[in-house]
Amino acid sequence: MGRYTGRSSRLILMCVVSLVLFAVEISVAYIGNSLSLASDAFAVLSHLISMIIGLFGVRFSRVRWHKANTFGFSRADVLGAFGNTVFATALMFSIFVEAIKRFINPQKTEKPLLVLIVGVGGLIFNVFNYIIFMDCCYCHAPHGDTETGDSPNDQKSPEEGPERKTERKSEALNIRGVLLHVMGDALGSVVVVVAATIFHILPLDDAPCNWQCYIDPSLTIIMVFIIMSSAFPLIKETSTILLQMVPKGVNMQLLTDRLARVPGVTSLHEVHVWELAGGKNIATLHIKCQTPTDYQDAAYKIRKVFHNAGIHSVTIQPEYIDHKTSQLLCSSPCISKACDSQLCCSQRKPPLAKTNGYAEKNDSCHSALHKDNGSSKNDVEIPIESPLAEDSIKNLKNCVGSVDKSQLGSTRL
Amino acid sequence: MCGGMAAKGTGGPRWCQNRRARLLCMLALTFLFFVVEVVVSRVTSSLAMLSDSFHMLSDVMALVVALVAVRFAQRTRATKKNTFGWVRAEVMGALVNAVFLTALCFTILLEAIERFTEPHEIQQPLVVIGVGVAGLIINLLGLCLFNHHGVGGHGHSHGHGHSHSGRHHSRSGPKPEQAPGDGEAALHREETSTLVENCSSSNGVSQEKLGDMKDDMTDLQVNGNAGHYPLDVEEVEEDSSAQLNMRGVFLHVFGDALGSVIVVVNALLFYGLWNPCPRDGPCFNPCVSNHCTENATLSQTLSRANKSEQGSIAVAGPCWLLYLDPVLCLIMVCILLYTTYPLLRESALILLQTVPKDIDVHSLNSKLRTLEGVEAVHELHIWQLAGSRIIGTAHIKCPDPSTYMMVAKRIKEIFHDEGIHATTIQPEFARVGSESGRGKCEFPCRTQCALKQCCGTGEDSIAKKTEKSSSLSISCSEVVIEFSKTRRTKSESIPSVKLEANIDQNEQFESSL
Numbered sequence: 038m039g040r041y042t043g044r045s046s047r048l049i050l051m052c053v054v055s056l057v058l059f060a061v062e063i064s065v066a067y068i069g070n071s072l073s074l075a076s077d078a079f080a081v082l083s084h085l086i087s088m089i090i091g092l093f094g095v096r097f098s099r100v101r102w103h104k105a106n107t108f109g110f111s112r113a114d115v116l117g118a119f120g121n122t123v124f125a126t127a128l129m130f131s132i133f134v135e136a137i138k139r140f141i142n143p144q145k146t147e148k149p150l151l152v153l154i155v156g157v158g159g160l161i162f163n164v165f166n167y168i169i170f171m172d173c174c175y176c177h178a179p180h181g182d183t184e185t186g187d188s189p190n191d192q193k194s195p196e197e198g199p200e201r202k203t204e205r206k207s208e209a210l211n212i213r214g215v216l217l218h219v220m221g222d223a224l225g226s227v228v229v230v231v232a233a234t235i236f237h238i239l240p241l242d243d244a245p246c247n248w249q250c251y252i253d254p255s256l257t258i259i260m261v262f263i264i265m266s267s268a269f270p271l272i273k274e275t276s277t278i279l280l281q282m283v284p285k286g287v288n289m290q291l292l293t294d295r296l297a298r299v300p301g302v303t304s305l306h307e308v309h310v311w312e313l314a315g316g317k318n319i320a321t322l323h324i325k326c327q328t329p330t331d332y333q334d335a336a337y338k339i340r341k342v343f344h345n346a347g348i349h350s351v352t353i354q355p356e357y358i359d360h361k362t363s364q365l366l367c368s369s370p371c372i373s374k375a376c377d378s379q380l381c382c383s384q385r386k387p388p389l390a391k392t393n394g395y396a397e398k399n400d401s402c403h404s405a406l407h408k409d410n411g412s413s414k415n416d417v418e419i420p421i422e423s424p425l426a427e428d429s430i431k432n433l434k435n436c437v438g439s440v441d442k443s444q445l446g447s448t449r450l
Numbered sequence: 451m452c453g454g455m456a457a458k459g460t461g462g463p464r465w466c467q468n469r470r471a472r473l474l475c476m477l478a479l480t481f482l483f484f485v486v487e488v489v490v491s492r493v494t495s496s497l498a499m500l501s502d503s504f505h506m507l508s509d510v511m512a513l514v515v516a517l518v519a520v521r522f523a524q525r526t527r528a529t530k531k532n533t534f535g536w537v538r539a540e541v542m543g544a545l546v547n548a549v550f551l552t553a554l555c556f557t558i559l560l561e562a563i564e565r566f567t568e569p570h571e572i573q574q575p576l577v578v579i580g581v582g583v584a585g586l587i588i589n590l591l592g593l594c595l596f597n598h599h600g601v602g603g604h605g606h607s608h609g610h611g612h613s614h615s616g617r618h619h620s621r622s623g624p625k626p627e628q629a630p631g632d633g634e635a636a637l638h639r640e641e642t643s644t645l646v647e648n649c650s651s652s653n654g655v656s657q658e659k660l661g662d663m664k665d666d667m668t669d670l671q672v673n674g675n676a677g678h679y680p681l682d683v684e685e686v687e688e689d690s691s692a693q694l695n696m697r698g699v700f701l702h703v704f705g706d707a708l709g710s711v712i713v714v715v716n717a718l719l720f721y722g723l724w725n726p727c728p729r730d731g732p733c734f735n736p737c738v739s740n741h742c743t744e745n746a747t748l749s750q751t752l753s754r755a756n757k758s759e760q761g762s763i764a765v766a767g768p769c770w771l772l773y774l775d776p777v778l779c780l781i782m783v784c785i786l787l788y789t790t791y792p793l794l795r796e797s798a799l800i801l802l803q804t805v806p807k808d809i810d811v812h813s814l815n816s817k818l819r820t821l822e823g824v825e826a827v828h829e830l831h832i833w834q835l836a837g838s839r840i841i842g843t844a845h846i847k848c849p850d851p852s853t854y855m856m857v858a859k860r861i862k863e864i865f866h867d868e869g870i871h872a873t874t875i876q877p878e879f880a881r882v883g884s885e886s887g888r889g890k891c892e893f894p895c896r897t898q899c900a901l902k903q904c905c906g907t908g909e910d911s912i913a914k915k916t917e918k919s920s921s922l923s924i925s926c927s928e929v930v931i932e933f934s935k936t937r938r939t940k941s942e943s944i945p946s947v948k949l950e951a952n953i954d955q956n957e958q959f960e961s962s963l
Binding site: 079083086104106108112127128131276281283290309321323333350 | 504508511530531534536546550553559560563802803805810811873874875876879
């Protein structure tokens with residue numbers, strides 16, 4: 038395909054067309070003193086805003102590294118889609134309110150012919166818009182997309198296909214946000230055309246409002262519901278990414294089980310899995326091992342487990358066993374306990390730990406936790422037979438606690 | 451008012467300091483007022499009041515969003531669906547509110563333009579004044595409630611945050627059984643006790659108890675060292691993510707207050723200055739744009755009137771009054787947009803995983819590199835989860851495990867000094883004889899996974915700048931900005947990638963982007 042068929046080119050084209058249309062409509066509305074044209078012009082303007090948001094998303098997400106953002110701005114797409122959806126929802130809300138007002142205070146459509154023409158014009162514009170953007174959701178760019186600078190690997194292994202598809206996912210999210218607006222507009226135009234046609238065919242010159250006046254608001258309400266029903270899944274998808282939730286295809290329970298079974302790993306904690314954008318999953322975890330060689334062996338296997346789960350960027354922090362520390366407690370949180378509230382997960386809160394039936398000594402309340410097989414799988418304890426003493430770990434001063442206070446009350450995250 | 455009290459500390463009723471209580475209170479008031487306005491508008495059949503009431507409804511929605519966000523964000527514990535807990539919900543709530551407010555401004559703009567083309571007179575200005583004043587009072591109350599979080603959202607990123615403390619004191623929770631003696635130790639830097647024992651309330655089954663738990667902890671510490679830790683620091687301002695959320699609500703209420711002010715001012719001026727058309731007799735209204743047919747009738751009426759009576763024709767009052775409303779609306783929209791933009795920006799930046807403003811990644815990188823024992827640093831990522839929780843990850847390359855042990859603490863200290871307290875440091879040990887691979891990631895995923903790795907980032911380009919390393923340091927974090935460059939480096943990298951195959955993990959291929 039040519040240079041100009043990329044996403045941002047299309048967006049720019051549609052932005053320009055919308056701007057022109059807006060200018061034309063608003064001037065005609067002023068000259069002809071027509072209210073409906075003015076509101077249609079503003080619909081086009083909102084369209085324009087949504088496309089600008091989409092454009093920002095696309096442009097930004099091309100940047101791979103920036104001193105303000107170590108991850109690059111690939112999330113901009115997702116954020117753009119979210120912003121667009123919320124914007125569309127808010128507009129739908131105000132349209133809904135207008136429709137309610139029309140129900141209470143029905144009005145006739147004046148000059149149905151003019152309105153009909155404008156409505157048809159708007160409909161054509163929206164269909165045009167939709168066609169231009171539509172294939173973005175379902176296309177596979179032939180050999181990399183010059184827009185985003187992604188390069189497919191030359192070794193086309195069978196894993197490539199699905200990977201590229203998932204990458205399209207985040208870009209598609211952005212375009213879906215824009216398309217939501219387009220759809221809203223298109224349906225609005227349909228409603229306008231239908232109402233205007235009815236008034237044209239059955240004119241109501243001076244008679245009071247009859248059933249005809251209620252067509253417009255009722256169709257509008259139906260339209261609002263249709264659009265909300267397609268906005269909602271989009272909001273869910275984008276929120277999953279933005280809230281740092283575990284990505285959909287990953288089962289945390291299963292994952293931590295498998296990780297716990299890797300030989301050399303005594304226990305795990307602080308397991309975090311999240312999606313950056315477009316199928317790129319990131320994980321971090323802390324493991325406790327006996328020796329450095331244990332760690333290096335385990336590291337490879339751990340990565341394999343993650344790889345099979347679809348998570349390819351993993352950072353593993355090894356910690357070595359310290360008798361004074363609980364098995365489940367992080368040996369090296371920040372350097373002082375005072376930082377606790379600024380940790381991503383507080384060390385003091387009791388984790389809902391799955392402990393595999395292992396109970397620490399002098400821990401009466403620990404058994405209470407066994408019953409809780411609820412949510413968090415962040416801490417997994419693996420029973421060990423003989424704890425070995427480690428010299429090297431003594432250097433890690435920050436886990437040294439006051440020895441007399443080491444009655445390990447209960448497990449902590 | 452309670453806003454001031456909360457800032458000062460212990461005084462004031464507890465409910466005042468509670469975010470949720472404030473939100474609920476405002477929600478109830480606003481909803482009540484909405485209902486009242488709808489009823490009044492039906493009674494007086496005033497359309498303007500109906501539209502104003504729907505503005506109140508949008509306020510209600512903003513409050514609901516903020517409330518939901520606050521509820522979510524209190525679950526800071528990790529769950530199956532979200533390993534970080536839901537702390538980010540408040541940032542999302544702030545963003546939703548900001549976008550919502552922008553959309554609202556847009557519709558107000560539309561209405562104002564509508565009024566320009568077809569100006570209306572205000573019917574029954576007295577009623578409008580009454581309702582407007584009532585609305586204004588409610589909004590001012592709301593402003594007062596949320597003022598504490600108002601403009602300028604200053605978060606305290608490095609505070610020794612026992613941040614969520616004061617608010618939950620009112621909720622009853624199980625008191626810890628042990629003596630709070632170890633609270634002291636927890637606050638001193640290097641003597642860290644491993645954990646604060648709290649056996650009894652560790653069931654942690656329900657989410658709500660969590661808040662209580664945490665407060666009991668802080669209670670613990672407060673009791674333990676009243677001398678060391680002044681009380682008002684305990685009840686200090688909330689985390690900055692909560693502030694963001696509250697700012698969103700504040701801006702909504704502020705917008706509404708401005709709207710009420712405009713309504714009241716307009717109605718007052720109208721009441722004072724407008725000469726309405728008297729009910730009887732012909733009246734000429736020059737301000738309303740008439741259709742041609744109406745003008746014809748009017749001129750006929752006028753001419754007939756002129757001929758028949760020598761009476762005066764009433765002329766409806768000064769026209770500029772009719773345009774006052776839209777003009778004020780436009781000014782209000784500008785003010786709102788101007789104040790919403792910073793909130794939008796801040797929440798968007800957090801959600802985009804940017805490095806927080808006060809941290810300089812380059813200098814952090816160089817500080818880490820200059821530590822002795824550290825050969826290379828890559829995959830350095832810093833991002834803000836919400837509020838003051840900043841998370842960092844890095845891969846540190848060291849010659850051998852014992853060297854790593856020596857520098858590990860120092861590394862954590864460096865991060866701590868920057869305010870990054872939740873870090874995951876992955877040590878990597880260089881293979882013998884692979885000098886060429888100084889910057890390489892020892893544990894990349896397989897080559898095919900390149901596209902799915904989090905980043906093709908530029909740490910190595912920085913490495914090249916600062917260290918001028920001559921090695922072909924091509925790691926899994928290669929800069930990818932241009933398509934063509936990528937291809938070139940990829941072909942170059944293949945030969946240098948081979949790692950020694952003495953350990954299993956080296957069977958992995960280098961990933962290169």
